Each structure stands twice: as C-alpha cells, then as structure tokens.
Amino acid sequence: MEELIIRFTTQMREALQIAGKYKFRVPKSTKFQNVILTGLGGSGIAGSIVQNYVFDKIKIPFVVNKDYFLPAFVGKESLVIVSSYSGNTEETIAALETAIKAKATVVCITSGGKIAELAAKKGIDCIELPAGMPPRSCIGYSMLQVLRTFEHFGLCKGVLAKDVPAAIELLDKEEKDIRRKAKTIAAKLLGKLPIIYAASDYEGMAIRFRQQLNENSKVLTWHHAIPEMNHNELVGWRDKDPNKVVVLLRNETDYDRVQTRMEINKKVFKQYTPNIIEIHSKGNSYFERIFYLIHLTDYVSTELAKLREVDATEVAVIDFLKGSLAKV
Ligand SMILES: O=P(O)(O)OC[C@H]1O[C@H](O)[C@H](O)[C@@H](O)[C@@H]1O
Incomplete structure (x- = not known):
C-alpha cells in the first residue's frame, strides 16, 4: 500500500493523461436535469468529494448514491456516472442496470470487470483505468475522471487544467x-x-x-x-x-x-x-x-x-463477506 501512496503524484499525472485522451461518445452540448454518481467505498468517495466541491457551483441537483438502487427521478434527462474500480461491485452493477433501463446517459469509470463488459456491449461511455490495484489506492485515477466527466458536460471547469x-x-x-x-x-x-x-x-x-x-x-x-x-x-x-x-x-x-x-x-x-x-x-x-x-x-x-503491525493492504473480512454473499 505504501508504495502506491509514494507514487500518488505519478498516478495523478497518469490520470490527467487518461482524462486528456478520452473522447466522449455523448456530445458535450447534452443538457441534463440531474446528475447521479453511483459507487461504493474507494470509488464512491470521489463522488462525495466532488459533490462538496460543486455544491455552490452546479445549477442542477447532484446526488451521490452508495447502494443497489437509484433514485426514482432517474430518467432520460439524467447523467449517471458509474464509478467502480474493479467493475465487479454488485451494488454498482445493479445501479448501472437500472440506469440503462431508465435510458439515462451513462458514463462508466472502471478498470474492467462486468461494468466494462456491459458498457462495451451497450456502447456506453467508459473511461478505462489501469487495473490490478486496491480501489482505495486509485482515488487519483477515479476522481480525475469524475472531474473530466463534469468538465466535458460543462458542470464545472478549470480543475484539470x-x-x-x-x-x-x-x-x-x-x-x-x-x-x-x-x-x-x-x-x-x-x-x-x-x-x-x-x-x-x-x-x-x-x-x-x-x-x-x-x-x-x-x-x-x-x-x-x-x-x-x-x-x-x-x-x-x-x-x-x-x-x-x-x-x-x-x-x-x-x-x-x-x-x-x-x-x-x-x-x-x-x-x-x-x-x-x-x-x-x-x-x-x-x-x-x-x-x-x-x-x-x-x-x-x-x-x-x-x-499496529497489521498488513495495510489485506481486507480479508470484506473478501469473506463477498465470498459468503456469492454463495447465497
Ligand atoms: O471500486 P470498486 O471495485 O467498486 O470497489 C468498491 C469497494 O469494494 C470493496 O469493498 C473494497 O474492499 C473497497 O476497498 C472498495 O472501495
């Protein structure tokens, strides 16, 4: 974990490059009535921080969602940002499926998994991140892509530059x-x-x-x-x-x-x-x-x-939880 923290500014530089190179399918002139970011843990937190930042700037409601479900108002006029580093978090996959059914404009931010697969199948915008790290160590990658999405649709400006x-x-x-x-x-x-x-x-x-x-x-x-x-x-x-x-x-x-x-x-x-x-x-x-x-x-x-002489990287108890859930 410490090695990943040591290279944090390198991650931020790479994240800026990823953001700079990404070409959105959905035009920047698209207007929305509301924005939802859905994601858990280390991927959802970028949404909470960006929400604090845009609070006094954004002219439409922005909701951060950390659950299986999306708010009832999500529809054709919504922008849903789906943030899951692994692309395999079940709550986030469920929310993505709901957003697709609701015909919302969706932007996925992920390193792969089922979310990348679903995005490719449905022709949805998907900003891909380098894979293989714990999601919480990738906040630079994920936050900058959330900001890239906001800037693309004119919901904030100047942060990346x-x-x-x-x-x-x-x-x-x-x-x-x-x-x-x-x-x-x-x-x-x-x-x-x-x-x-x-x-x-x-x-x-x-x-x-x-x-x-x-x-x-x-x-x-x-x-x-x-x-x-x-x-x-x-x-x-x-x-x-x-x-x-x-x-x-x-x-x-x-x-x-x-x-x-x-x-x-x-x-x-x-x-x-x-x-x-x-x-x-x-x-x-x-x-x-x-x-x-x-x-x-x-x-x-x-x-x-x-x-405390503990391993900072392991999250065995979360693995146990996910393993137990998979059996049910
Ligand atoms: O970003 P995701 O792959 O969706 O993961 C979301 C969360 O999943 C697990 O519970 C991990 O232990 C967390 O560290 C992570 O933040």
Whole structure:
C-alpha cells in the first residue's frame, strides 16, 4: 500500500493523461436535469468529494448514491456516472442496470470487470483505468475522471487544467514534510479511538480519512461535520475518556463562523480528552487542499498500520463477506 501512496503524484499525472485522451461518445452540448454518481467505498468517495466541491457551483441537483438502487427521478434527462474500480461491485452493477433501463446517459469509470463488459456491449461511455490495484489506492485515477466527466458536460471547469497540476506540484514539494507529519499523527492515534471532524464542505474528505483508517489501519473510527455536529453530537461529549482522540481537519478557507465554532468546540473536547490533533491543509484551491489532505491522511493510515503491525493492504473480512454473499 505504501508504495502506491509514494507514487500518488505519478498516478495523478497518469490520470490527467487518461482524462486528456478520452473522447466522449455523448456530445458535450447534452443538457441534463440531474446528475447521479453511483459507487461504493474507494470509488464512491470521489463522488462525495466532488459533490462538496460543486455544491455552490452546479445549477442542477447532484446526488451521490452508495447502494443497489437509484433514485426514482432517474430518467432520460439524467447523467449517471458509474464509478467502480474493479467493475465487479454488485451494488454498482445493479445501479448501472437500472440506469440503462431508465435510458439515462451513462458514463462508466472502471478498470474492467462486468461494468466494462456491459458498457462495451451497450456502447456506453467508459473511461478505462489501469487495473490490478486496491480501489482505495486509485482515488487519483477515479476522481480525475469524475472531474473530466463534469468538465466535458460543462458542470464545472478549470480543475484539470489548473488546480490538479498545482496540486501535483504542491505534493511533490511537500512530500518529505507530509511523511514526517504523518508519522507524528499516527503515533498520536495509536491505541486510541479517532473522532474526525471537518467543515461540511470537507465532509467527503473526513469520510475518506475514516475509510482509510478502517481499511488500511484496521481500526474503528467515526466522523462528523461542523456545523451539524454542533446540534447533536456535541452533547454526547460528557464523559472523560483519554482513549478518544479528536482529529480536526482544518482549512484557512473554512467559513469564519465554522472556524469560530471549531475553537469553541475545542474548549468542550478539552474537558473530556487531552488528545486533540489539528491537521491544517495547504494549497490555494479546493483540490490542492483536498489532495494535500488525502496524501497526508493516506500516509497516516499506513504509518498507523505499521505501528499496529497489521498488513495495510489485506481486507480479508470484506473478501469473506463477498465470498459468503456469492454463495447465497
Ligand atoms: O471500486 P470498486 O471495485 O467498486 O470497489 C468498491 C469497494 O469494494 C470493496 O469493498 C473494497 O474492499 C473497497 O476497498 C472498495 O472501495
């Protein structure tokens, strides 16, 4: 896993090439009434992050779907982006079949599997990714193709040409510092329950970190977003527990009232745990900050795996689950 994280900016460069070369079958002038991205785990998360980004830009509804089913409104006027790295995730295949039946415009993002087969059979747009890696390590490949699709249909602009190259430069420059920071953070997480908080527009990022701690470090963790957690979860902070560690993902650009909330929240957390880690992003654009945080927290997850003496790559329990499901 660590080797894949080390080559993250190489992956991003390759992802830019894949995006640049891909020629869509569906014309860019096609207009939609809504957009749905369907995908699970390491492939669905790109959708959640892009959803946070386009929230204040996109003029039509955009729903991220992590299930077998699609919303009832999906029809001829919908764009359905099907994201599955392996192309074999049963929930995503089911959603693709529903999208085809509903006559939606479909774009698949995959390295192969049944989804690539179905896309070829039906003549559907399919952006192919290099195969053979764990899906969660391919977020650079998948996120850039989601952005490519959005840019093709005029749903956002400038990210691939400007923000992503700037992010690559930033990560290459910061690589040593990021790795050093990751080791320090992982040491503070060891043996504790991490509780991740971020501003709402970085909730996708908080989920990504949670998922990486689950799959790579093999730990339980939870996340919540601010301001929403100020209206419920904050009241749950009542018992002193030095085994909890709060991880605040912070950005210079976080809305000022949210930053004020974080400061007040810290005062509350401090009454119950001495462990508060603040991770500050770097970068001048949303995606520079996102890729900075992804890269840093990916390393945190593998450093924590090393400290816990677990294999970051294996997901035996998910294999067991899929094997059991296949028998039913
Ligand atoms: O991207 P996909 O191939 O559809 O996989 C979706 C998910 O499937 C499995 O559960 C893996 O353990 C996850 O890491 C992965 O993110």
